[in-house]
Amino acid sequence: MGRLIPRHTLLPEVRVDDVIAAGFPAVAGRLYPLLTPVGVFAATDEALRAGRPLSVVRLGDGELITLAHGTVIGAEEALRWGAFLPYAGVQLPDPAAREALAAAVRAADIIGVPESRHPSYQGLLFPVLHHYGIDYRTLQLTTSTINYELNTGGYLTRLLHGRRVLLIGNQAEALAGFLGQRSVNVVGWLAPVQGVADVPTVAMRVREFPDFDLALVAAGVAAVMICPQLSRELGKVALDMGHLADKLIKGEAALPQLGEVHTGANGN
Numbered sequence: 423m424g425r426l427i428p429r430h431t432l433l434p435e436v437r438v439d440d441v442i443a444a445g446f447p448a449v450a451g452r453l454y455p456l457l458t459p460v461g462v463f464a465a466t467d468e469a470l471r472a473g474r475p476l477s478v479v480r481l482g483d484g485e486l487i488t489l490a491h492g493t494v495i496g497a498e499e500a501l502r503w504g505a506f507l508p509y510a511g512v513q514l515p516d517p518a519a520r521e522a523l524a525a526a527v528r529a530a531d532i533i534g535v536p537e538s539r540h541p542s543y544q545g546l547l548f549p550v551l552h553h554y555g556i557d558y559r560t561l562q563l564t565t566s567t568i569n570y571e572l573n574t575g576g577y578l579t580r581l582l583h584g585r586r587v588l589l590i591g592n593q594a595e596a597l598a599g600f601l602g603q604r605s606v607n608v609v610g611w612l613a614p615v616q617g618v619a620d621v622p623t624v625a626m627r628v629r630e631f632p633d634f635d636l637a638l639v640a641a642g643v644a645a646v647m648i649c650p651q652l653s654r655e656l657g658k659v660a661l662d663m664g665h666l667a668d669k670l671i672k673g674e675a676a677l678p679q680l681g682e683v684h685t686g687a688n689g690n
Contacts, residue, residue: 423438423441454558454559454563456535456537456563456564456565457532457562457563457564457568458564459564459568459571459572459575459577460575460577461564462478462532462564462568462572462577463572463575463577463580463581465531465532465562466478466532466581466659466661467580467581469659470581470585470635470636470659473657474657474659475531475653475654475656475657475658475659476531476532476653476659476660477529477530477531477532477649477650477652477653477654477659477660477661478530478531478532478534478564478568478649478660478661478662479526479527479530479532479533479534479645479646479649479650479662480533480534480535480566480567480568480569480645480646480662480664481527481533481534481535481536481547481566481646482536482543482566482664483503483504483536483540483542483543483546484504484506484507484510484512484642484643485523485643485646486536486542486543486546486547486550487500487503487504487507487514487542487546488504488507488512488514488516488519488520488523488643489520489523489524489527489546489550489554490546490549490550491504491514491515491516491520492515492517492520493520493550493553493554494546494549494550494553495546497514497515500514500515501514503542507643509642510642510643511615511616511617511618511620511641511642511643511644512617512618512642512643513617516618519618519619519643522618522621522647523618523643523646523647524554524556526646526647526649526650526651527554527556527646528554528556529650529651529653529654530646530649530650531562531650531653532562532563532564532568533561533562533563533564534563534564534565534566534567534568534569534662535547535563535564535565535566536565536566537565537566537567569661569662569663569664569665569666570666570675573666573670573675573677573678574675574678576678576682576683578677579677579678579679579680579683580680580683581636581661582601582606582636583680584607585607585635585636586607586609586633586634586635586636587601587606587607587608587609587634587635587636587637587638588608588609588610588611588612588628588631588634588636588637588638589601589608589610589611589612589637589638589640590611590612590613590615590624590628590637590638590639590640590641590645590648591612591613591615591639591640591641591645591663591667592613592614592615592640592641593613593640593667593668593671594611594612594613594640595611595613596671597611597638597640597667597670597671598611600670600671600677601677604677604679609631609633609634610630610631610634612624612627612628612631615641615642615644615648617642617643617644618643618644618647620644621644621647621648621651624641624644624648625648625651625652625655628652628656629656632656634658635658635659636658636659636660636661637649637652637658637659637660637661638660638661638663638667639652639660639661639662639663640662640663640664640665640666640667640668645662645663645664646662648660649661649662
């Protein structure tokens with residue numbers, strides 16, 4: 423703001439927030455809508471009812487740093503930003519994982535993206551998409567926190583009700599116990615998932631569980647690769663559950679009971 427104010431002048435009692443608010447209407451027409459939790463639920467529920475494949479994935483800083491390293495930011499910068507990535511299943515540099523992840527983004531049906539404009543979130547999102555020639559306007563986008571919003575809104579409970587559920591990820595066994603106690607029909611669980619290098623093995627092992635409707639995948643960056651593969655190759659519905667799995671197991675989040683969930687025709 424200081425760069426815009428001419429020399430030898432003042433702009434008294436005007437805050438940066440005031441200037442942003444005054445100028446925002448000029449760009450409001452460029453706002454891009456995201457699918458709401460109601461919209462994601464409706465698309466997922468319709469796919470389950472029709473027996474059609476669908477994948478819902480989410481891009482957080484781990485996925486975006488993986489996609490960005492060696493493309494839009496240097497490897498050293500990526501290592502600084504992504505010190506947590508080994509926990510998420512990626513050891514940088516890993517060009518093969520980067521390209522596989524980009525292919526998964528292209529193949530996914532609904533993609534959660536960060537609303538945060540932080541440098542490691544939207545600051546990487548659009549440069550990464552541009553690098554890979556992916557036009558965001560051709561994608562079905564929702565928020566990257568859609569996993570939590572589906573749960574708090576009761577939509578996850580409704581998706582699970584009456585469905586045969588497969589769980590994939592390192593916490594799958596514990597999550598199976600949690601959901602089983604809440605009358606969810608868990609037909610199997612698959613663990614461990616040892617990072618992105620384990621995706622081909624996981625995809626092969628899933629074929630041992632042919633009779634499921636919905637897969638919940640909590641496997642770090644690998645989940646973004648696994649979900650479209652289950653959808654594309656097996657015709658299943660797959661949802662990237664992320665850290666919601668841990669929070670449910672630990673009691674840090676509650677799974678609403680079906681009787682607590684409003685099931686009106688509008689999805690609210």
